[in-house]
Amino acid sequence: MAEALHDVARIAHAELLTPKPDESLRFFVEIMGMEVEAEEGGSVYLRGWGDYLRYSLKLTEAAQPGLGHMALRAWSPEALERRVEAIEATGLGQGWTDGDVGHGPAYRFTDPDGHALELFYEAERYVPPEHLRPSWRNQPQRYVGRGAAVKRLDHVNVLAADVRTNRTFVQEVLGYRLYERIELDDGTETGAWLSLSIAAHELIYVKDAYGASGRLHHLAFWVDTREECLRAADLFVDNGVYIEAAPSKHAVAAGFFLYGYEPGGNRIEVTTGGYFVYDPDYEPVTWTAAERARGQFWGVHTIESFHTYGTPPVEPPA
């Protein structure tokens, strides 16, 4: 990991697949409060008011919901080169693409579980059009306040048949740091919370209860306050958005959450809170099954679907 450290800066955006593109678009614009920054090749590129790159969500029509790909931004051209070399050494590399709306050439690869990833460096900073120009120049965009008014994509939570293999891959090859994990009594790792920064989690691997591969658990979008999560829940209720888990506080990573399903079937989180890890020698917290049985931070027990449902949906094993 040491050599990968600091070479990757962030998750720049995620591509979400939806079988109901119009309804999903309406959800992200009207309910989540995002802006359409571009439409191209059948995809719509959406941004939160706090994104300073052009967008953090790419919405693409597909037969099944799920994660199209997740795009990471390298820290520098040299860092990009180093990481591509390391990826290629794993045999999981797929080669370069010309880039996409808002960013330059990207190297495409997968994690061991098969999730599609891209890594690029060149990116366009957002320039707001007149009607979205903010009053203060250190804000990338005007605060429109529509719907849940999410600020930006915060983290991506994917399912994997084998958590340990995948989180080790992103640690060693991409420089992620591990802050928390769950390990059952038999040694199976069922969850891993990873980050490239002081934020408590940016990428999460959770064991796929059905043993499937390449699935998405949820995309999480940031708001600055817990009050905004509560307000988002009111908006979900009055707009008929299915709430899978009402606002509460996670035990793991201590983030505040609201989970719902967007019309295409993907789980979406509105999140805030958590803690910061400023020290280089932070010892990951390992949770036992017994501890996890206590529920969330305030004792809430999440419903079964939270532990089994992912996109694309699959049948439970016989």
Place this chain on the structure above:
Amino acid sequence: MAEALHDVARIAHAELLTPKPDESLRFFVEIMGMEVEAEEGGSVYLRGWGDYLRYSLKLTEAAQPGLGHMALRAWSPEALERRVEAIEATGLGQGWTDGDVGHGPAYRFTDPDGHALELFYEAERYVPPEHLRPSWRNQPQRYVGRGAAVKRLDHVNVLAADVRTNRTFVQEVLGYRLYERIELDDGTETGAWLSLSIAAHELIYVKDAYGASGRLHHLAFWVDTREECLRAADLFVDNGVYIEAAPSKHAVAAGFFLYGYEPGGNRIEVTTGGYFVYDPDYEPVTWTAAERARGQFWGVHTIESFHTYGTPPVEPPA
């Protein structure tokens, strides 16, 4: 006062005059988040998402900004009769009107300072159209969440040349209870906070610094949380709404505030907080000039215009 007590239930709505009706309407709909419930006779009737009568704001074009009138609702037909009799006895009664959108016959009168008031009993409860039907039936309307998303009109603050005379009038004739007041060393009363309920203030008289009559200091709209006041301030900034007083906490009445000017020139407050007065023998708190010189609750000193500006605007006395 004893006989007037409990005869008047509430301020049902206020009529605001504006020389810029289109811009004012856009402000109340887009920035304050109200809904247009009716348009009639050149006026627009607006409601917050928590109003269970049809509206709480009537917006009317006029050459000058200011308060058109303030409409009170009596507790019962008998209470209405009793109050009209009492008003007539003061010589300030003007007679009955046929009513207006959403309410029945109203008795028109003025307070001693000349502000127009109406008192009625019959009122229509709001029935939401399909697109505003709430998910839970104890909510009068869907929570749309647009702009500051104010819930309802909260209180009305008027200026008066002589505060004591006017607040005594509403105490004796309308049954208002006095919770706080300011009295200068020379015995002049410069402010009075009155209520018909446990809420810390519903009607406020403040001395008109210019000695004028019939002017409005501000209309205050309620939000449930201080976070919504802070969020409203962000919306004001990014929409170019002039903020006269940034969010903070009042010393008198302890309410949380944000003050701005709507395009027509009237001062508008977004408010929450305060305290409840449950007891019948609450002793009004009387503040001295020395105490008021300490500023607001956390020491903020409001700017000069807050103590002089009202609508319609008038010239300072020579």
Place this chain on the structure above:
Amino acid sequence: MAEALHDVARIAHAELLTPKPDESLRFFVEIMGMEVEAEEGGSVYLRGWGDYLRYSLKLTEAAQPGLGHMALRAWSPEALERRVEAIEATGLGQGWTDGDVGHGPAYRFTDPDGHALELFYEAERYVPPEHLRPSWRNQPQRYVGRGAAVKRLDHVNVLAADVRTNRTFVQEVLGYRLYERIELDDGTETGAWLSLSIAAHELIYVKDAYGASGRLHHLAFWVDTREECLRAADLFVDNGVYIEAAPSKHAVAAGFFLYGYEPGGNRIEVTTGGYFVYDPDYEPVTWTAAERARGQFWGVHTIESFHTYGTPPVEPPA
């Protein structure tokens, strides 16, 4: 009801019985943040920082947890007389006591379900000692900020074998107004939310799942913000207080809640939010069993014990 209306002002205090007086006292002082205002006759009298009478909770040792009594304050000496007469007419009156710490003569009676109630008028306003003197005189006491720092008692929720009989009693005899209720398909009323003021609930009757009499569901203490409920939940967790229901929003009455058990076994709520009923002709909302099956406002389903547990605890019927 009409003649009883406005004769009773509020619930002045509740007496809580506890088999663990020392631990209960520590809970209310350290975790809930109340102050000891007096100790007399084996009871401790506690106040929130926003109580302007001397106290709102009386804590008394007893073999079993439960509600000792609930004390109501009449609006005036005349109102007290009128209500006592009305109570006596029901046959549920028990006669006068000399009063208690902080209040004068009280008339003792029960509701039909057997809960002990008292009604008085004379009461002492709180005068803070030097170390609790607030900076602003419209606050009854300094904000100490210890623990959950509850402001005052907010409402009392009792269980009753027959809800309809009891809520009709408090409506007719005490002037309570009914704002919401639950009625099963067979016509059984299983819950009633009542108030003496614009506050959405001050007294709640819920059907005793075990058919017992005179039991308490919970006492609710007010905080001004939802953030304080969330903070209280953190304090409960770290102090080993059992959380029965983590912070969320009620469907009925729309209040924000946190439920836990104090060491004596009584259920305690930390609450805020809700709505105000300003109009005299508010039509109570009647919920069906089907609607209640949707859970709380954001879909949370409260655990079984919430619907069965009360104090004193009793055995489920065979």
Place this chain on the structure above:
Amino acid sequence: MAEALHDVARIAHAELLTPKPDESLRFFVEIMGMEVEAEEGGSVYLRGWGDYLRYSLKLTEAAQPGLGHMALRAWSPEALERRVEAIEATGLGQGWTDGDVGHGPAYRFTDPDGHALELFYEAERYVPPEHLRPSWRNQPQRYVGRGAAVKRLDHVNVLAADVRTNRTFVQEVLGYRLYERIELDDGTETGAWLSLSIAAHELIYVKDAYGASGRLHHLAFWVDTREECLRAADLFVDNGVYIEAAPSKHAVAAGFFLYGYEPGGNRIEVTTGGYFVYDPDYEPVTWTAAERARGQFWGVHTIESFHTYGTPPVEPPA
């Protein structure tokens, strides 16, 4: 800067000098809610509930208030070596100390303005005593909730005679990144907001209005929510702590603030909010004097002392 990047992890703690050690200690324990972790050599070492190193504040008696020193933690032993070498090359190095409570050998140096700094790597992770053990193991300490209950030291704001020279020094020698700055029309740099992480500011240089050297503007302590800043203001008021700037939102860096003076005379901030900088090529925002004249985010104009007062206090230049 490129070679220094990522070599320094964070500000581990700050040492505050106070002429009133007992009163200052009481302030940080009772009002700010910190815990005493150690006392040694006449200093008291204090921690917030979210510090995972042992402490973040060292309080030391002195004739004058001010900053004793600021201690930075290197990312690794190798990074420490590299930075010491770079510091020595500037001629501002002073040599090694044996360390202090909770950390190993530290290299002592000053910035060009003369503020004392230390850099170390070895540090002890906090192990809570029984009475402060948290319920969840990913929290370093129980949430006690006393006073403002600050979580940890957040940032340090120092005054400097020449801002540009000092911020360039910490960029080049320590790897700080510059996110925002103020530049007057004559080219003078009057403020610089720097960070080692995605947090919008960790170290701030502001021009000393009196041209003095080595002075402190303020230490800022973190809380997770704006509501906690508002609550802290209530506690300041009722405890007689001087509030220099009531809660509001900064224009620069967009953080939420409350400023007061601790009994020793040092300015203290309770802060939250702001934004995150995830990208490596973030272009610093440069503010003009004209833009700064607009006041804070919501238009609040900070009082004169905010721009002149620092510790130790000095006389204005003649």
